[in-house]
Amino acid sequence: MTALLHLHVDAQFASPYALSVFVALHEKGLAFELSSVDLAARENRAAGFSRLSLTRRVPTLVHGDFALSESSAITEYLDELFPGTPLYPSAPRDRARARQLQAWLRSDLMPIRVERSTEVLFYGPTQAPLSEAARSAAATLFEVIETLLPTDAEHLFGAWSVADLDAALMLNRLRLNGDAVPPRLAAYAAAQWQRPSVQRWVRMERPPL
Incomplete structure (x- = not known):
């Protein structure tokens, strides 16, 4: 029987945005089919996928006759x-803050995203040192997460939310590459990375680069 939900992700299973949706589906306990799109071969520009995905990007989720791309959407x-595990905080201000954090992590910190791509997470570390710009971006990242993460808390907003995944992923770009991360934030990122829904993605079999 065909699943009602169908998720299209990148062929390397390395997209942080595909990871976010994959985890969300598992946290909700939803059955779904999974397909990969070879971005290097421009399969996302092929007629079939471009008709399906408005922005021609992954992840794209198909729900019946409705297709939606962009992970936070x-x-x-x-x-x-x-129903199922809430993906966002219930309190309006916390929910707004979580969405703010998601938007910032996706639109800023470019030096980290370039110099510590998600290949670091899924294919192994790089030996290249961080540039001054990346170190500055890392300092900003640390300051923001330190401000949001309450003392002795496991999560940013009381219970787990998808914002924890996004924050931990950005920290893990550095931590898993061996770059310096403040101990409290390193412990937080490591704990988030061990969440079963996250580990399902981490353990995916990946093609060589």
């Missing part, structure tokens, strides 16, 4: 539509 859609 997808996770908000899933949270509004399905």
Whole structure:
């Protein structure tokens, strides 16, 4: 029987945005089919996928006759539509702050994203040192997460949310590469990375680069 939900992700299973939606589906306990799109071969520009995905990007989630791309739009859609583990905080201000954090992590910190790509997470570390710009971006990242993470807390907003995944992923770009991360943040990122839904993605069999 065909699953009602169908998730399209990158062929390397390395996209942080695909990871976010994959984890959200597992946290909600939803059955879904998974397909990979070879971005290097421009399969996302092929007629079939470009007709399906408005922005021609992964992840794209198909729900019946509705297709949606952009990871934060997808996770908000899933949270509004399905029961199960909440993906966002229930308090309006915390929910707004979580969405703010997601938007910032996706739009800023470019030196970290370039110099510590997600290949570091899934294919192994790089020996290249961080540039001054990346070190500055890391200092900003640490300051923001330190401000949001309460003392002795496991999560940013009381219970787990998808914002914890996104924050931990950015920290893990550094931590898993052996770059210096403040101990409290390193412990937080390590704990988030061991969440079963995250480990399902981490353990995916990947093609060589």
